[in-house]
Amino acid sequence: MGFFDFWTEDIAIDLGTANTLIIHDGKVVIDSPSIVARDRTTGKIIATGRDASLMQGKTHENIKTIRPLKDGVIADFQASEEMIKEFVKSIPSIKKKVFAPSLRMVICIPSGITEVEKRAVRDSAIHMNAKEIYLIYEPMAAAIGVGIDIMEPRGNMIIDIGGGTTEIAVIALAGIVCDKSVKVAGDLFTNDIMYYMRTQHNLHVGETTAEKIKIQIGAATEDLETPPDDMLVQGRDLLSGKPKQVQVSYREIAKALDKSILRIEDAVMECLSSTPPELAADIYNTGIYMAGGGSMLRGLDKRLSRKTDLPVYIAEDPLRAVVRGTGIALKELEKYKSVLLS
Numbered sequence: 001m002g003f004f005d006f007w008t009e010d011i012a013i014d015l016g017t018a019n020t021l022i023i024h025d026g027k028v029v030i031d032s033p034s035i036v037a038r039d040r041t042t043g044k045i046i047a048t049g050r051d052a053s054l055m056q057g058k059t060h061e062n063i064k065t066i067r068p069l070k071d072g073v074i075a076d077f078q079a080s081e082e083m084i085k086e087f088v089k090s091i092p093s094i095k096k097k098v099f100a101p102s103l104r105m106v107i108c109i110p111s112g113i114t115e116v117e118k119r120a121v122r123d124s125a126i127h128m129n130a131k132e133i134y135l136i137y138e139p140m141a142a143a144i145g146v147g148i149d150i151m152e153p154r155g156n157m158i159i160d161i162g163g164g165t166t167e168i169a170v171i172a173l174a175g176i177v178c179d180k181s182v183k184v185a186g187d188l189f190t191n192d193i194m195y196y197m198r199t200q201h202n203l204h205v206g207e208t209t210a211e212k213i214k215i216q217i218g219a220a221t222e223d224l225e226t227p228p229d230d231m232l233v234q235g236r237d238l239l240s241g242k243p244k245q246v247q248v249s250y251r252e253i254a255k256a257l258d259k260s261i262l263r264i265e266d267a268v269m270e271c272l273s274s275t276p277p278e279l280a281a282d283i284y285n286t287g288i289y290m291a292g293g294g295s296m297l298r299g300l301d302k303r304l305s306r307k308t309d310l311p312v313y314i315a316e317d318p319l320r321a322v323v324r325g326t327g328i329a330l331k332e333l334e335k336y337k338s339v340l341l342s
């Protein structure tokens, strides 16, 4: 270990549209919604992560909640930098330090990201005192995170359904052979539910409530083997303006999400049809792996399996697969150098 290594901390970041996760010393030390709350009069950030997320939809005119990432990329640079700084500062072993350490970072990025967007991620890391920065594509990180040996001469398909994007990739010999990134994921599912409640029940529900509906009774198909019970949903009646409650079934939510899921199905089929035949033969044997929070939507694995005639497996801890893979790449930098963009 060099002298200056005492001042260097290694961190792996999954900077997601919905959640930011950080691994430090081999452990997940931050797992928090990607949200900040800003005081409009002073311009200062007054809450970050979970605290800011509790304020969402309940703020007055002096407070604004911001989600700094949109569709997997940084949309508000200042807010995103301040958010990551707060997260890094709150890591217990870094908090104890008198001087801010310099950082060696591996950050994962969507595969459909542009050069300008990559530059923005790098610049943000530099402003945070990062002296070594590596970027890794999300599907690659997800594949490592679910335990796929990406170095092998064997094709594997991975689908990462996050908050802003769904990334589909075929990986072999440590490279992405073909990929497809669509802006259809958890956030759009939530919007679909808000729209459905407005148009079918005349009920205006907020984003937080719509996300709760998605998690509690959301489904990708109307024929679930073990369906969840109906849910009572409260919101504001669009006609009378009064608070109102309605009962909603998973079948209704499956209908509400159908169009978005069709778009994911199409993207998967497109990726499969551009896969070279030898790799397609491998995928026939290995099946498809899914990661990301969106992959937990009930029945989505079955629906994709029916569509592709392939077995579909969901990662053990889908919300953490990407950060786990990013953390492994950080730990074994030499081994994974060929998949890291420096």
Ligand SMILES: Nc1ncnc2c1ncn2[C@@H]1O[C@H](COP(=O)(O)OP(=O)(O)OP(=O)(O)O)[C@@H](O)[C@H]1O
Pocket (backbone or CB within 6 Å): 014, 015, 016, 017, 018, 019, 020, 071, 072, 073, 161, 162, 163, 164, 165, 166, 185, 186, 187, 211, 214, 215, 218, 291, 292, 293, 294, 295, 296, 297, 298, 318, 319
């Ligand atoms: N049980 C569940 N069922 C359906 N969706 C879920 C469930 N749990 C979490 N989600 C959704 O998963 C999404 C977040 O997933 P994840 O943390 O993987 O995304 P992200 O990495 O922040 O996004 P991106 O990769 O697009 O930048 C959210 O939209 C959330 O509502």
